[in-house]
Amino acid sequence: MNVLMPTSLSEACAFCAKQPDLIPLAGATDLLVHWPIHPAEHDKSYLDLSHVQELRTIGWASGTLTLGALATYWDVLQDGRAKSEFPLLLEAARQVGAIQIQSRGTWAGNIANGSPAADGVPVLMAYDASVTLTSAGGSRSVPLHEYYTGYRKSVRRPDELISAISMPIRKYDFSVFHKVGARRAQAITKIGVAITRESEAPSLGEGVGGRENFHPWRVVANSVSATVKRCTAVEQLLQSNSPVRKPEDFLPALASDVSPIDDIRSTADYRRTVLARLLYHSLRNVAPAVT
Amino acid sequence: MQHQAGNISKTGRSATIPIRFNLNGQKVEIAVDPTERLLDTLRYRLNLPGTKEGCGEGECGACSVIIDGLPANSCLVPTFQVRNRIVRTIESIPASSLQPMLETGATQCGACTPGVVVTANWIKENSGVLASHSMRALMAGNLCRCTGYDGIIDGLEKWLGRDGGRS
Ligand SMILES: Cc1cc2nc3c(=O)[nH]c(=O)nc-3n(C[C@H](O)[C@H](O)[C@H](O)COP(=O)(O)OP(=O)(O)OC[C@H]3O[C@@H](n4cnc5c(N)ncnc54)[C@H](O)[C@@H]3O)c2cc1C
Ligand code: FES
Ligand code: FES
Numbered sequence: 001m002n003v004l005m006p007t008s009l010s011e012a013c014a015f016c017a018k019q020p021d022l023i024p025l026a027g028a029t030d031l032l033v034h035w036p037i038h039p040a041e042h043d044k045s046y047l048d049l050s051h052v053q054e055l056r057t058i059g060w061a062s063g064t065l066t067l068g069a070l071a072t073y074w075d076v077l078q079d080g081r082a083k084s085e086f087p088l089l090l091e092a093a094r095q096v097g098a099i100q101i102q103s104r105g106t107w108a109g110n111i112a113n114g115s116p117a118a119d120g121v122p123v124l125m126a127y128d129a130s131v132t133l134t135s136a137g138g139s140r141s142v143p144l145h146e147y148y149t150g151y152r153k154s155v156r157r158p159d160e161l162i163s164a165i166s167m168p169i170r171k172y173d174f175s176v177f178h179k180v181g182a183r184r185a186q187a188i189t190k191i192g193v194a195i196t197r198e199s200e201a202p203s204l205g206e207g208v209g210g211r212e213n214f215h216p217w218r219v220v221a222n223s224v225s226a227t228v229k230r231c232t233a234v235e236q237l238l239q240s241n242s243p244v245r246k247p248e249d250f251l252p253a254l255a256s257d258v259s260p261i262d263d264i265r266s267t268a269d270y271r272r273t274v275l276a277r278l279l280y281h282s283l284r285n286v287a288p289a290v291t
Numbered sequence: 292m293q294h295q296a297g298n299i300s301k302t303g304r305s306a307t308i309p310i311r312f313n314l315n316g317q318k319v320e321i322a323v324d325p326t327e328r329l330l331d332t333l334r335y336r337l338n339l340p341g342t343k344e345g346c347g348e349g350e351c352g353a354c355s356v357i358i359d360g361l362p363a364n365s366c367l368v369p370t371f372q373v374r375n376r377i378v379r380t381i382e383s384i385p386a387s388s389l390q391p392m393l394e395t396g397a398t399q400c401g402a403c404t405p406g407v408v409v410t411a412n413w414i415k416e417n418s419g420v421l422a423s424h425s426m427r428a429l430m431a432g433n434l435c436r437c438t439g440y441d442g443i444i445d446g447l448e449k450w451l452g453r454d455g456g457r458s
Contacts, residue, residue: 001325001326002325003308003325003369003371005308005371005374025369025372027367028367028368028369028372029349029364029367032328032349032366032367032368032369033347033348033349033367034347034348035326035328035347035366035367036328036347042326046325048369048371048372050372051374051375074361077423094424094428097349097432098352098428098431098432098433099361099362099410099424099429099431099432100349100352100355100362100363100364100410100432101349101364101432103358103361103362103363104358104361104363104364104367104368184431185428185431185432186350186431186432186434
């Protein structure tokens, strides 16, 4: 096993440029699971990001919250402003593993790991987060809801690292995150959903051309598709004000948004049914047409 | 599943990595195999077997240590990652601290106990965290098959000098 230990982002990117099969290592809470019984993994080459101090930041500037790639769940739980501006980040952080995982696990690792059951990803997506991908050649920004291309597949090139995650600071008048697991702590999500509603059309100046296609709702589900999935049909249903009077009324929209499967933790049927109920009971008397 | 130090390096090809870190207040300099987990380094190379292995997958907390002031599962930490860090293990906590736990039935078989005490001691030293987290939430990463947890929570309450009780 070969380990490269950069101390700056540029050094890390230079390593990636030379050797694109390097596996980045942050908190190691995904990579080291059952490590001794995976000898094949011991023959690979790793890029240890853990001492790249410039990535361990939480920044509030120019209307944006930026989490550096080494920002952990615990870091966000300690951030007073995150608590008021992005409460779902704290909701999710509290429900990831337990403190021993929250102290080491990173938001970027959660995204890069690519599990459809990831709990950090849905709340980030519900806040319209973007992923900054950096290589020796420069940086680009990709909306998180366009980041995944399939089960554990993404637009990230092998020579790119996630250097940051950023979210516009907006006003929300409703937000909720539900995680359904076998028990409250230390459980992998069977069905999860994050919902936000922006409270007003934001002032011009956020992006070129303003936001003429303003849609207040974001609905993101995890563990019900090959990737964490933004449910645009459900968002449109909420936007259209068509009446929803029972959980089942969400099913047609969900049929186009998600494709749950039977696996060791649950069944497709259970996942669909519970997701519809989570939506209904979360949104009843919140969304005007859900009664 | 037995993970012994002897079979950590399956390939034998890896060059070792020299690191330094602070362990229980002492400087340590050691060359580690890159595949070595902190758990194994502590137990099999540094003679600190108080840190236990339960699951090897981050679930049970038997391997809990404190790294740079925060609880971590040493089974999920490659040892080279603790270079220049401060590590504390159960061995740094006086055995007498266990007394309140013994009085409330917080320990039976004892397999979870070192990890429980590491986390509990961290809560005691950082009791400000109780403003935003319940004791049970903070202890959720330390599984115990024997006590049913009430004894552990009562012991912790006692240790912190709070009202006992299972409210
Ligand atoms: C006991 C236990 C409980 C858990 N509970 C939960 C849970 O409740 N919810 C949940 O969502 N997850 C959970 N996890 C999974 C894990 O903790 C999270 O996914 C965590 O966010 C991973 O972050 P990390 O920094 O530890 O990643 P690592 O293990 O270091 O890396 C994970 C993956 O991301 C890649 N990577 C990391 N950083 C970068 C980067 N900057 N650029 C490119 N690629 C990168 C790595 O190469 C690897 O493929 C749990 C894990 C354990 C062991
Ligand atoms: S052995 Fe590390 S958490 Fe169980
Ligand atoms: S006392 Fe036996 S596992 Fe906790």
